[in-house]
Amino acid sequence: MNNPLLPAGLPIAAVERDTGLAKDTLRVWERRYGFPLPARDTHGERVYPPEQVDKLRLIRRLTDLGHRPAKIIGLDLSTLTRMLEDMGSPKDPADPERSAQFAAILKFVRLHLHEDLRRSLQQQLMKLGLQQFVSSVVAPLSSLIGDAWLRGELEIAEEHLFTEQIQNILRAAISTQPMAQGGRPVVLLTTFPEEQHALGLLMVEAMIAPEGASCISLGTQTPLEDIRAATDAASFDIVAVSFSAAYPARQAVEGLRSLRQSLPEQVALWAGGAGIRGCARKLTGVHLFESLDAIPVAIEAWRHQRASDQA
Amino acid sequence: MNNPLLPAGLPIAAVERDTGLAKDTLRVWERRYGFPLPARDTHGERVYPPEQVDKLRLIRRLTDLGHRPAKIIGLDLSTLTRMLEDMGSPKDPADPERSAQFAAILKFVRLHLHEDLRRSLQQQLMKLGLQQFVSSVVAPLSSLIGDAWLRGELEIAEEHLFTEQIQNILRAAISTQPMAQGGRPVVLLTTFPEEQHALGLLMVEAMIAPEGASCISLGTQTPLEDIRAATDAASFDIVAVSFSAAYPARQAVEGLRSLRQSLPEQVALWAGGAGIRGCARKLTGVHLFESLDAIPVAIEAWRHQRASDQA
DNA sequence: TCAACTTTTTGTCCAGGACAATCAATGAAC
DNA sequence: GTTCATTGATTGTCCTGGACAAAAAGTTGA
The missing domain is CATH 1.10.1240.10 (Methionine synthase domain)
Structure with missing residues (x-):
């Protein structure tokens, strides 16, 4: 009956959902590295103990950040956790x-x-x-x-x-922001497919709105082709895309390159979020934000630029 | 280079994302029914033409509604569309x-x-x-x-x-609703894992809030175990779960049964949404809503019931 | 320091077999 | 005529083990 409320272990499909690792990947890791090494039920099907799933989650995060599976798959939970902390937020200012x-x-x-x-x-x-x-x-x-x-x-x-x-x-x-009618720049805001994190978008919107710019959010997971098509239908000045820490950096870079190429030249492309920190030099024609505080400044700069272009 | 902006056809992973049909299912349908029948690229890998993907999307919806694949997989696009319309919203009142x-x-x-x-x-x-x-x-x-x-x-x-x-x-x-402090009933609102549709939740919240009840939404995709655990931590009167039309009905029924069993008896379990219309008799101990309008009535009824219990 | 080449690593795909869970049809019992 | 168990077909998911392209790391030469 496999009651999910009394978890003795998870079947492979559940692990795929929980960790984001494809079934094929889970099986090939087992074959190659000997981890994860799930138990088997009476029908010979894999049953993953919760601890192994926890470890898989950590490994997944670290590989997204650039580590190779072979190098880290043998380490234990506490080591992995430490690595993740080291890579993450540099420090808290201790206010x-x-x-x-x-x-x-x-x-x-x-x-x-x-x-x-x-x-x-x-x-x-x-x-x-x-x-x-x-x-x-x-x-x-x-x-x-x-x-x-x-x-x-x-x-x-x-x-x-x-x-x-x-x-x-x-x-x-x-x-409740005054929402200037026809405020410029007009910003289209969204995430790429597979990025579900909506909070980043909302934070960006909150930084933009008080500047008197118009911000149209499409929510999460918009296909690239749809983003491009949206710039046909309406006249956007800026397309802004957000990436959470869980988003694979190379996928982000590739998507941004592709999008930059298909967008009209006069439309600026902005990107930000933990998922692409430090990828700046890999991208030309994309404005990369290391911090939310840079957004109001950039809006101001955009307006200045535009004013001088028209003069 | 497989530029997603110039789609000549989709690889199997993209079709899985777009249709929600597992790779294994796509392959086994091809083997058994001869559809979908994708082209192959130079490496022998499947390349699905967009029309086939469109048809797969329709088939997927229909199977979720109870149709068997073998019966409908041979039909053409317009027939499938018509079936879907027939099953869907009964009619518009033509106001x-x-x-x-x-x-x-x-x-x-x-x-x-x-x-x-x-x-x-x-x-x-x-x-x-x-x-x-x-x-x-x-x-x-x-x-x-x-x-x-x-x-x-x-x-x-x-x-x-x-x-x-x-x-x-x-x-x-x-x-902006007055939000009665400590208003009863206290409702916990969420969806099951794999259900991403957040709008249903928000609609329910909007129906509940003006009644002066407290509504705590956990957003989408909360594991069953977490829902149960949440009722330990706080004292909820009602757990409400919403299902979109895309959610497989049997999965919903099974999940609700399982959840009902693990919740304390005095906590009511409410469910609603297009995903479980007409499943009422399969569920005991679960209050099923056919319409949003039934919600305020049910809140009133809950209060009445409770008043008489305490007397 | 950078560019071009080679090797290793890694994720995804494939085929085809197996099987439990579900659904539909049939028959028995009330 | 309705309910319940039995049987038989349908269907989704899992399995193994092989293959290979794309990405990363390592190497060489300017």
């Missing part, structure tokens, strides 16, 4: 007040205190203003929570709870 | 004013007139109030747009544009 706030918010998430969570986020928003709130609260908190989930300290449900609350708050805040 | 509005909104979507789209939706919301807006505008429009996409009359990007705008409007509207 004591802020980190206390973050700790409190993390506690709310862990204890499912949605009401407290909502209130404290809302408070921060009021205090800091939308842009500041996004760049110095939402962004670091998101990666904190992502890391905590990776380390198994948080359930997926708890990450979802946080994401939902942030979405509510950001969307509400964005929709 | 001339409303259908004119819908036609206008569809036009805005098709022409990417996001500004007009936003304005006309906002107008409807103001005129009808949140609940009425959701049940008689958002819900029918969503299925209209879903159908149009299925028939190839809309790009995915256009569906996304619509979904994003609706999300913005609904989330903003929900967050």
